[in-house]
Amino acid sequence: MRRGRRTSTPHAVVYRVSGEPSGPRFGVIVSKQVGGAVVRNRIRRRILAICASSLSTVSASELIVVRVLPGAHEASWDTLRSEIGDGLRRAVTAS
RNA sequence: UGGGCCGGCCAGACGGUCGCGUCGAAGGCACGCCCCGCGAGGGGAACGACUUCGCCGAGGAACGUCCGGGCUCCACAGAGCAGGGCGGUGGGUAACACCCACCCGCAGCAAUGCGCGAGAACAGUGCAACAGAGAGCAGACCGCCACGGGCUUCGGCCCGGGGUAAGGGUGAAACGGUGGUGUAAGAGACCACCAGGGGCCCGAGUGAUCGGGCUCGCUAGGUAAACCUCGCCCGGAGCAAGGUCAGACAGACACCGUUAACGCUGCUCGCCGAGGUGUCGGGUAGACCGCUAGAGGGCUGCGGCAACGUAGUCCCGAGAGAGAUGGCCGUCGAAGGGAAGCGAUUCCUGGAACAGAACCCGGCGUAUCGGCCGGCCCACUUG
Numbered sequence: 001m002r003r004g005r006r007t008s009t010p011h012a013v014v015y016r017v018s019g020e021p022s023g024p025r026f027g028v029i030v031s032k033q034v035g036g037a038v039v040r041n042r043i044r045r046r047i048l049a050i051c052a053s054s055l056s057t058v059s060a061s062e063l064i065v066v067r068v069l070p071g072a073h074e075a076s077w078d079t080l081r082s083e084i085g086d087g088l089r090r091a092v093t094a095s
Numbered sequence: 096u097g098g099g100c101c102g103g104c105c106a107g108a109c110g111g112u113c114g115c116g117u118c119g120a121a122g123g124c125a126c127g128c129c130c131c132g133c134g135a136g137g138g139g140a141a142c143g144a145c146u147u148c149g150c151c152g153a154g155g156a157a158c159g160u161c162c163g164g165g166c167u168c169c170a171c172a173g174a175g176c177a178g179g180g181c182g183g184u185g186g187g188u189a190a191c192a193c194c195c196a197c198c199c200g201c202a203g204c205a206a207u208g209c210g211c212g213a214g215a216a217c218a219g220u221g222c223a224a225c226a227g228a229g230a231g232c233a234g235a236c237c238g239c240c241a242c243g244g245g246c247u248u249c250g251g252c253c254c255g256g257g258g259u260a261a262g263g264g265u266g267a268a269a270c271g272g273u274g275g276u277g278u279a280a281g282a283g284a285c286c287a288c289c290a291g292g293g294g295c296c297c298g299a300g301u302g303a304u305c306g307g308g309c310u311c312g313c314u315a316g317g318u319a320a321a322c323c324u325c326g327c328c329c330g331g332a333g334c335a336a337g338g339u340c341a342g343a344c345a346g347a348c349a350c351c352g353u354u355a356a357c358g359c360u361g362c363u364c365g366c367c368g369a370g371g372u373g374u375c376g377g378g379u380a381g382a383c384c385g386c387u388a389g390a391g392g393g394c395u396g397c398g399g400c401a402a403c404g405u406a407g408u409c410c411c412g413a414g415a416g417a418g419a420u421g422g423c424c425g426u427c428g429a430a431g432g433g434a435a436g437c438g439a440u441u442c443c444u445g446g447a448a449c450a451g452a453a454c455c456c457g458g459c460g461u462a463u464c465g466g467c468c469g470g471c472c473c474a475c476u477u478g
Contacts (some may be wrong), residue, residue: 039160039451041421045115049422052114077423 004065007054011072011080012047016091026051029067039073046077050084054091056072058092 028047030040047066053057056063058064066084075083 036450041451044420046423049114052422081423 001050002028004063005091007087007091011069011075012031012070013067014084014087015042017063017069018061020073024055024062024064027063027065029065031070032053032071034068035091043068043072046058046080047084051088054085054088062092064088064091085093 004017007014007016026048028044030043032040033038034043047068051066053066066087072080
């Protein structure tokens with residue numbers, strides 16, 4: 001995360017670094033400030049679903065970490081998808 | 096019909112699409128392994144990555160981690176002290192602080208609910224704001240009362256030392272209540288009834304306790320989640336317990352110790368027995384077992400008021416690694432809100448609470464949108 005390129009979205013921060021071309025790998029960080037276990041689980045599953053649908057835009061050597069900010073549980077699915085999808089695109093295209 | 100009390104159950108449904116995890120089956124092959132070969136190479140087994148298919152995959156609270164157990168290790172799991180827990184009685188249970196029944200007290204017309212329910216006249220010590228004259232061997236502020244003295248408009252007033260707990264006032268609480276006798280005025284001082292308490296006796300009950308009789312004028316203090324006393328219970332640590340296998344490395348120094356250190360428990364005893372502790376430095380952060388079928392549920396029979404026990408029968412298979420059990424879309428959808436209608440009802444809107452297993456159980460506590468079912472109580476109406 002320290003070395004990675006940071007891209008901010010209203011409800012999350014996307015970190016990206018290039019690594020071995022073993023397929024893109026995704027990680028999600030949801031702190032306890034965001035909510036209880038149920039809320040954090042739901043957000044993590046949504047983020048992973050967005051990442052899965054954006055696989056075509058990410059090359060095989062990327063390591064992506066999404067850190068979720070407090071308040072993200074109030075965002076709807078559509079805004080979350082457009083925000084995170086846009087964040088992923090910007091993180092990948094910016095070199 | 097309207098209020099209310101108690102108990103049990105459910106925890107959105109269906110479809111589409113894209114996904115996740117354990118296990119099983121099939122496929123599958125790189126390094127590595129085994130066999131043959133001098134070698135190029137050939138053959139084989141199974142693990143793992145991967146692919147496909149199939150089964151299964153969160154809760155009533157999975158939660159808080161507050162109690163109680165199982166399990167594992169700590170000598171052989173021991174003794175005493177200290178410390179902690181519990182506290183009506185009798186049962187249930189592996190055990191409990193839980194559950195059931197009963198007792199007592201309180202609340203309610205009742206169904207029922209509530210009580211951290213031992214001991215305060217069978218020991219001792221302490222504590223109690225404010226108000227008030229006085230608050231724990233009670234207390235004369237006002238008042239009431241006779242007596243002595245003074246004054247008097249003859250109604251009484253003032254002063255003095257006394258009597259008095261009936262009345263006023265204060266308070267959460269003022270040392271039984273009502274009526275009478277009595278008295279200067281009063282008082283369980285005495286009497287009747289009522290309420291309570293002590294002692295003795297009888298009866299019912301396993302018991303807490305209840306009922307009755309006789310007697311004593313005995314008349315209440317509260318607080319033990321204050322010390323304390325009494326009775327019963329409790330050894331410590333926890334699945335990162337504990338065990339097996341594989342692998343890596345490098346030790347150095349100080350202190351304690353086989354005259355018993357360290358450990359077992361805070362202390363004493365007792366036990367064990369040759370290493371232990373600390374600092375610096377180095378290495379590894381793997382696999383497997385434990386690991387989920389259990390004090391497990393449903394139904395029926397029997398015993399029991401019940402909790403529960405017991406016999407038969409049927410049903411249930413998450414278990415991983417910081418951790419899978421899901422994301423989205425559509426249809427249907429409960430409460431709530433709005434409109435129309437006398438009404439049954441119809442239409443629109445709305446859109447599902449609290450919350451995520453981590454060794455396993457039994458409880459308790461807490462969170463929670465709502466719905467369904469059953470039993471009971473009270474009031475009113477009708478028959």
